[in-house]
Amino acid sequence: MRYNEAIRGKMNSLKSGGFLLLAIETSCDETSAAVLNSPTGVLSNVIHTQIPIHREFGGVVPEIASRSHVERIGGVVREALSSAGVTIEDINAIAVTSHPGLIGALLVGISYAKGLALGLKIPITGVNHIHGHIAANYISHPDIKPPYVCLVASGGHSNIVIVRDYCEYEELGRTVDDAAGEAFDKVARVMGLPYPGGPQLERLASTGESGKYRFHSAFNESPSYDFSFSGLKTAVINLIHSKKQRGETINLADVAASFQETVVNVLVNKTVAAANRHGLKSIAIAGGVSGNMALREQMKKAAHAGGMEFYCPDMRYCSDNAAMIGAAGYRQLIKNVSDGLDLNGTATK
Ligand code: KG4
Ligand code: ZN
Numbered sequence: 001m002r003y004n005e006a007i008r009g010k011m012n013s014l015k016s017g018g019f020l021l022l023a024i025e026t027s028c029d030e031t032s033a034a035v036l037n038s039p040t041g042v043l044s045n046v047i048h049t050q051i052p053i054h055r056e057f058g059g060v061v062p063e064i065a066s067r068s069h070v071e072r073i074g075g076v077v078r079e080a081l082s083s084a085g086v087t088i089e090d091i092n093a094i095a096v097t098s099h100p101g102l103i104g105a106l107l108v109g110i111s112y113a114k115g116l117a118l119g120l121k122i123p124i125t126g127v128n129h130i131h132g133h134i135a136a137n138y139i140s141h142p143d144i145k146p147p148y149v150c151l152v153a154s155g156g157h158s159n160i161v162i163v164r165d166y167c168e169y170e171e172l173g174r175t176v177d178d179a180a181g182e183a184f185d186k187v188a189r190v191m192g193l194p195y196p197g198g199p200q201l202e203r204l205a206s207t208g209e210s211g212k213y214r215f216h217s218a219f220n221e222s223p224s225y226d227f228s229f230s231g232l233k234t235a236v237i238n239l240i241h242s243k244k245q246r247g248e249t250i251n252l253a254d255v256a257a258s259f260q261e262t263v264v265n266v267l268v269n270k271t272v273a274a275a276n277r278h279g280l281k282s283i284a285i286a287g288g289v290s291g292n293m294a295l296r297e298q299m300k301k302a303a304h305a306g307g308m309e310f311y312c313p314d315m316r317y318c319s320d321n322a323a324m325i326g327a328a329g330y331r332q333l334i335k336n337v338s339d340g341l342d343l344n345g346t347a348t349k
Contacts (some may be wrong), residue, residue, distance in 0.1 A: 011123075020036075028101055032076065034046070041243035044083040058195050098110060101347065109264070124339055136321075176219075177230035204253050
């Protein structure tokens with residue numbers, strides 16, 4: 001039987017849930033595979049991070065990322081299956097990150113997933129990486145119900161999204177230049193901190209005083225839901241360079257604390273404004289930057305002050321992982337959203 005004919009009947013049986021899903025994520029510098037038995041039921045979530053490989057270059061090198069995914073994907077999938085206590089023949093469907101991301105890296109996961117789907121004659125669904133980050137919240141909080149506003153802040157994205165329903169998203173705004181995580185990484189680099197700089201900068205900031213330096217961003221004070229972090233990043237970098245050139249000392253912990261506070265304020269103010277404007281009673285955050293304690297605490301405080309619920313993923317589901325791709329993919333399959341073997345990756349959108 002040809003693949004498409006075999007799949008038609010199988011899609012029907014997925015509608016009621018209760019199936020085993022294998023999820024694969026290779027969009028950037030983590031090779032990850034997970035097994036789920038429901039949209040919130042994670043049986044395993046194996047992550048191989050390439051951070052030590054890219055660290056000496058100060059950022060992700062796309063070609064090296066693709067090659068490392070090729071080397072690791074088989075082992076990571078096998079480990080995800082064995083730690084879930086299942087075999088590949090038990091898997092009923094596959095979810096894989098299809099966009100956005102590094103194209104070469106995405107194609108490794110997509111090709112591997114399509115090979116499995118064809119061999120096993122099971123459905124495959126391509127997942128938007130940003131939707132995956134949002135769905136990480138469902139794993140930690142099965143009680144969240146759309147509609148709600150979600151801030152997705154990572155190394156590649158800073159988006160404010162209204163989640164209308166489980167698979168229905170409306171983007172209100174995004175960054176017009178650097179993403180929030182990218183700004184953390186670039187400022188951290190100038191401070192001499194290793195890649196990825198976000199968590200390191202947070203650590204340094206915890207020993208500094210945030211009121212010592214004031215950074216303004218007219219763009220971020222506008223009522224639009226778009227962000228701009230490039231000007232802020234440049235202001236911090238210029239401050240550090242000019243102090244150095246004049247031979248003056250500068251307390252980097254204070255600079256880190258002031259920079260972090262400015263970014264967090266912008267992210268919190270715009271997200272809360274979006275929730276208010278659209279009459280939504282819950283706010284969630286997602287993406288690598290949602291692991292930042294200052295952001296988690298400030299957003300929670302602001303949401304509760306406005307009488308809103310606040311949700312954030314467990315720390316282990318904030319940065320890239322396949323469980324979150326599975327959480328989004330599972331809902332897509334229940335809603336009959338699947339792809340053919342012509343599924344392709346795209347770097348953007
Ligand atoms: O979601 P993610 O793992 O990958 C992308 O989809 O980009 O996010 C990684 C980004 C990096 O820029 C990293 O520095 C940032 O998230 N990040 C943080 C923190 N943890 C990770 N930024 C600020 N504070 C943190 N604690
Ligand atoms: Zn990500």
